Amino acid sequence: MDSITSASYAVHFNEIAFLKVNEHLAKANYSKVFILVDENTHTCCLAPFMAAIEGDYDFEIIEIESGEVNKNIETCTQVWEVLSELDADRKSVMINIGGGVITDLGGFVASTFKRGIDFINVPTTLLSMVDASVGGKTGVDLGPLKNQVGVINQPVMVLIVPNFLNTLDDIQMRSGFAEMLKHGLIKDEKYWNDLKKLSDLNNVDKLIHHSVTIKNEVVLIDPTEQNLRKILNYGHTLGHAVESYFLESESHELLLHGEAIAVGMILEGYLSYKLTDLPKSALEDIKETFLNCYPKVAFSDSDIENILKLLKFDKKNSHGNINFVLLKSIGEPVIDVKVANDLLTEAFSYYKE
Ligand SMILES: NC(=O)c1ccc[n+]([C@@H]2O[C@H](COP(=O)([O-])OP(=O)(O)OC[C@H]3O[C@@H](n4cnc5c(N)ncnc54)[C@H](O)[C@@H]3O)[C@@H](O)[C@H]2O)c1
Numbered sequence: 001m002d003s004i005t006s007a008s009y010a011v012h013f014n015e016i017a018f019l020k021v022n023e024h025l026a027k028a029n030y031s032k033v034f035i036l037v038d039e040n041t042h043t044c045c046l047a048p049f050m051a052a053i054e055g056d057y058d059f060e061i062i063e064i065e066s067g068e069v070n071k072n073i074e075t076c077t078q079v080w081e082v083l084s085e086l087d088a089d090r091k092s093v094m095i096n097i098g099g100g101v102i103t104d105l106g107g108f109v110a111s112t113f114k115r116g117i118d119f120i121n122v123p124t125t126l127l128s129m130v131d132a133s134v135g136g137k138t139g140v141d142l143g144p145l146k147n148q149v150g151v152i153n154q155p156v157m158v159l160i161v162p163n164f165l166n167t168l169d170d171i172q173m174r175s176g177f178a179e180m181l182k183h184g185l186i187k188d189e190k191y192w193n194d195l196k197k198l199s200d201l202n203n204v205d206k207l208i209h210h211s212v213t214i215k216n217e218v219v220l221i222d223p224t225e226q227n228l229r230k231i232l233n234y235g236h237t238l239g240h241a242v243e244s245y246f247l248e249s250e251s252h253e254l255l256l257h258g259e260a261i262a263v264g265m266i267l268e269g270y271l272s273y274k275l276t277d278l279p280k281s282a283l284e285d286i287k288e289t290f291l292n293c294y295p296k297v298a299f300s301d302s303d304i305e306n307i308l309k310l311l312k313f314d315k316k317n318s319h320g321n322i323n324f325v326l327l328k329s330i331g332e333p334v335i336d337v338k339v340a341n342d343l344l345t346e347a348f349s350y351y352k353e
């Protein structure tokens with residue numbers, strides 16, 4: 001598969017990925033190579049990665065505990081301290097091997113340590129391959145509030161090796177699939193229709209490549225999210241609020257990122273039907289597709305009230321307004337739509353119907 005070139009870096013696939021990282025390490029003359037993993041990617045992905053690395057470098061492995069609950073500043077502090085203890089300097093590099101939690105947190109730690117060291121992303125979940133590892137958004141949650149602290153800073157390269165997905169469970173695969181469906185909804189109706197017809201997620205190499213191409217096209221035009229890049233947040237305004245609420249609430253099971261934004265995409269589909277002329281048939285298609293893939297989440301009235309309170313923390317807000325990305329049709333988004341509170345409650349009623 002061809003590499004995908006972004007502004008300052010490239011996304012490489014399979015054998016080319018290993019070829020490029022070997023070339024880069026040989027040339028860059030790093031003082032030390034730090035590898036960030038969690039316990040699962042330590043077990044499943046580190047050995048095959050190391051086996052493909054040629055040459056003799058000064059490696060240090062840093063392991064953090066897996067899970068969104070650990071994507072916070074306390075974990076960053078631990079990693080910064082370890083880097084410091086192990087004499088990381090500005091010529092060190094960090095290789096993030098893991099899902100979106102590792103690439104978001106590792107990218108942020110590297111971008112801020114000694115005002116920034118190089119980092120390389122090696123995504124190992126479907127979600128991080130198609131979305132989180134590309135585009136340069138790095139950061140962590142603040143309490144339950146998603147991605148409140150972070151910077152936009154690009155990796156040196158992204159290495160996508162779909163074989164890493166062999167050890168990933170189906171629920172995590174499905175979570176990543178939600179971001180792929182989003183790519184169809186915001187930019188490519190044919191892709192949406194193709195994805196809907198998939199019977200399993202076994203042979204997704206080409207689809208990963210297509211999703212990264214879509215994301216990259218958007219990010220290249222608007223790297224700092226002034227306008228167009230906002231479309232990547234379709235489903236995320238309400239989706240993040242739902243994710244935060246479940247992250248915080250002890251009485252609810254944790255929702256994965258993809259599961260939460262799947263709910264968000266149905267809710268924001270309803271808002272699109274009401275406000276930006278999304279045809280009813282497209283709204284029904286969106287609802288049916290997501291409910292076929294993801295279990296329906298039960299929301300009580302008080303859940304909904306609390307979720308809506310969290311909306312004020314969304315990063316797309318400005319001057320006290322809550323801004324949504326909605327759809328005019330499948331593949332055609334509209335940015336900066338303001339939505340009245342009543343309609344938000346109505347959207348949840350539509351979800352629950
Ligand atoms: N920066 C961005 O642009 C962006 C975009 C989308 C999502 N995100 C963020 O990504 C995060 C979600 O990422 P995620 O879904 O990858 O979650 P994750 O990093 O928590 O990974 C999910 C689970 O899979 C395990 N795992 C990872 N690779 C594995 C493998 N190959 N085999 C077996 N187990 C493996 C992990 O240890 C973890 O338990 C969220 O925090 C979200 O906000 C960021």
Ligand SMILES: [Zn+2]
Pocket residue numbers: 131179236257261
């Ligand atoms: Zn997302």
